[in-house]
Amino acid sequence: MTSELLPVGLLTPIGAALDLSEGTTALMVTVPGLVAAVAAPLVTVATARIDRRLVLALLIGIVGAANLASAFATSFAVVLLARFLIGVSVGGFWSLAGGIALRLVPERYVTRATAVVFGGVETASVLGVPAGTLVGDLAGWRTAFGAVGVLGLISLACMVVVMPKVPPERTMTFADLPRVLRAHQAVRVGIAMTFLAITGHFTAYTFVRPVLQDDGVADGLISVLLLVFGVAGICGNFLAGALITNRLWQTVCGIGLLLAAAMAALAIGEHDVLSAAVVLVVWGLGYGAVPVTFQTWILNAAPAATEAASSLYVSMFNLSIALGALAGGLAVDLAGTASVLWIGAALAVLVLPLVGATRRRT
Numbered sequence: 001m002t003s004e005l006l007p008v009g010l011l012t013p014i015g016a017a018l019d020l021s022e023g024t025t026a027l028m029v030t031v032p033g034l035v036a037a038v039a040a041p042l043v044t045v046a047t048a049r050i051d052r053r054l055v056l057a058l059l060i061g062i063v064g065a066a067n068l069a070s071a072f073a074t075s076f077a078v079v080l081l082a083r084f085l086i087g088v089s090v091g092g093f094w095s096l097a098g099g100i101a102l103r104l105v106p107e108r109y110v111t112r113a114t115a116v117v118f119g120g121v122e123t124a125s126v127l128g129v130p131a132g133t134l135v136g137d138l139a140g141w142r143t144a145f146g147a148v149g150v151l152g153l154i155s156l157a158c159m160v161v162v163m164p165k166v167p168p169e170r171t172m173t174f175a176d177l178p179r180v181l182r183a184h185q186a187v188r189v190g191i192a193m194t195f196l197a198i199t200g201h202f203t204a205y206t207f208v209r210p211v212l213q214d215d216g217v218a219d220g221l222i223s224v225l226l227l228v229f230g231v232a233g234i235c236g237n238f239l240a241g242a243l244i245t246n247r248l249w250q251t252v253c254g255i256g257l258l259l260a261a262a263m264a265a266l267a268i269g270e271h272d273v274l275s276a277a278v279v280l281v282v283w284g285l286g287y288g289a290v291p292v293t294f295q296t297w298i299l300n301a302a303p304a305a306t307e308a309a310s311s312l313y314v315s316m317f318n319l320s321i322a323l324g325a326l327a328g329g330l331a332v333d334l335a336g337t338a339s340v341l342w343i344g345a346a347l348a349v350l351v352l353p354l355v356g357a358t359r360r361r362t
Helices: 002-018 027-046 052-072 076-104 107-139 141-162 176-183 185-205 208-214 219-243 248-267 273-288 290-301 306-335 338-349 351-361
Strands: none
Touching (some): 002 052, 002 107, 002 219, 052 076, 076 306, 107 219, 176 185, 185 208, 185 248, 185 290, 185 351, 219 248, 248 273, 248 290, 248 338, 290 306, 306 338
């Protein structure tokens, strides 16, 4: 996830170095999101008979190599090709990792293990985007990509040494995907709320740096504010992990409310560093709760088809990242940075009536 989200904090320096607009530079987020959306089910089906440890190791190795390719790229076309490979790896890795937590721990620890696995998403925000932004500010964006590439190769070595073999339990086919959607209303609702929340979030968050710059926040403080966002995200992840066992739908509604409120608050008027930090704490708490909450919703909705349901969820999650970055890029170029906050808030708040209507029908 750090690899997929790394450009968020570096759009401005990358665009300046390659003579690109911020909207065009956002393709570095859009491309891997679109590719991951397609790769999630494709990789899951294509590798259905292969040991999951081997598949995950291969994918994380591609992540490391692709980031190193971005660091040494001499043209934007090469960067986008590397981002394409990131999309393949992220989509496949995430669709498999979500269900593996179920198999590595006793049943009573599954919710906690899922929270730990998806805490990696928030660690990407805490140690990935802010650290990448800081490294990019201090040593250049290429150094940031090179550092993440090296970390990817270190992760590959750790996975090979530490992770046990995880043989596939059931061979998944493409026919399982529409079957899961048809058979489980809760899966359909989970996919829809993922689209609303994640598209809304990334429409705005992809451009959080220029938004903060427009408010007069100094460049040197933006990485600190992103760190605040990430720390709040980790707290939100584990807070949601404690709540979702008995209050799953309430947690989903709370996520939609927090995301919408934070984006609307940031859009209203100008902010100093302190008020921006408060808003980013609220935003981070909301977004931090998303991965473990939504993944748990999907797993609960189709307990007999976790890989198929997870691949659909990961596909929609990454498609929504791409759509959010694309829509945000168009909005920024046509209507200015503040527009992305209002669009994001409008999408996020729609999660509430969606879940409310589902509760009334059940």
